[in-house]
Amino acid sequence: MDTATFIRVLNILEKEFPKWNAPVVSLMAKREHRTPFQILISTIISLRTKDQVTAEASERLFKLADNPYDMLKLTEEQIAKAIYPAGFYRNKAKTIKKISEIIVKKNSGEVPDSLEELLKLPGVGRKTANLVLALSFDKPAVCVDIHVHRITNRLGFVKTKTPEETEKELMKKVPVEYWNRINDLLVAFGQTICKPLSPLCSKCPVEAYCEKVGVVRHR
DNA sequence: AAAACGGGGGC
DNA sequence: GCCCCAGTTTT
Known part of the structure; x- marks a missing residue:
């Protein structure tokens, strides 16, 4: 997957985000308070x-x-x-x-x-x-947790072993103005659709772009 | 590179 | 009962 496609994926996920009802309570919903x-x-x-x-x-x-x-x-x-x-x-x-x-x-x-x-x-x-x-x-930062690491590899956008490698690759490949959208979107996506073990590919809005690296089972 | 830290929830 | 969860530090 190239950078343009990854950004297209981010844009699609951003539109779908409100539908997921992801359990992002503490760090996102209330951040302004x-x-x-x-x-x-x-x-x-x-x-x-x-x-x-x-x-x-x-x-x-x-x-x-x-x-x-x-x-x-x-x-x-x-x-x-x-x-x-x-x-x-x-x-x-x-x-x-x-x-x-x-x-x-x-x-x-x-x-x-x-x-x-x-x-x-x-x-x-x-x-x-x-x-x-x-x-x-509100500074640009690529924040790589287990969801971001798993999903960017699964999509085929990076091929990395550790979250730190993933962070370096993403900083290299993604324009800085997109950095702060990666984490929120991919975490919510990972909690609801792109789950670790058995992702819900039939409900996934970006399945057409995904290389499904390492995915053995899906629904 | 692997272990340790840990209770709660899903299945 | 078994496995995983918005990781980091220590061995």
């Missing part, structure tokens, strides 16, 4: 966790503390209890506490707005850093 700190913390909570669970856990935590100063006053146990159903709660609580401390003590209460600085925070990798850049600061 959230501070950069809340986006960052929600993203930490979302690691390997379903979106609905992430949303509920975030709300519980933000009722206790929605800014780094208040968050720093909570104990790790309090944070862990609030986010418990999201899983990895001890690691995440520790990470959230450390991040709050760094933001308060070394960055005058502000979330960093550059990739380099975000990556220095504990528990923040490329996916989280790029998502914060895109959602909080």
Whole structure:
């Protein structure tokens, strides 16, 4: 698949997006109500966790503390209890506490707005850093999670082993003005149609363009 | 490169 | 009961 076709796919998916009723609660539907700190913390909570669970856990935590100063006053146990159903709660609580401390003590209460600085925070990798850049600061960023990695390979647009390779390829092949649309669209698409194991190809609006790399079963 | 971190939900 | 989920860090 070439770049022009990939962009055509994005355009089609964008039109179909409202029909999917994808469970994008915490990071997309409410982004305009959230501070950069809340986006960052929600993203930490979302690691390997379903979106609905992430949303509920975030709300519980933000009722206790929605800014780094208040968050720093909570104990790790309090944070862990609030986010418990999201899983990895001890690691995440520790990470959230450390991040709050760094933001308060070394960055005058502000979330960093550059990739380099975000990556220095504990528990923040490329996916989280790029998502914060895109959602909080409206900067162009290619945010590659498991959905983006799977779908771009399945379409035949990239041939990569790791999400990091996928990120590099997408930055190379896709014009910058499309970067911030990739993640939202492909995640929603992956949650509803282009599923990991048994994608619903008969309902897929872009099946005609797809090379179905690695797809063994479909419906 | 592989393990560890984890409860919840789908089937 | 078994497998997967908007990943990152450590071994």
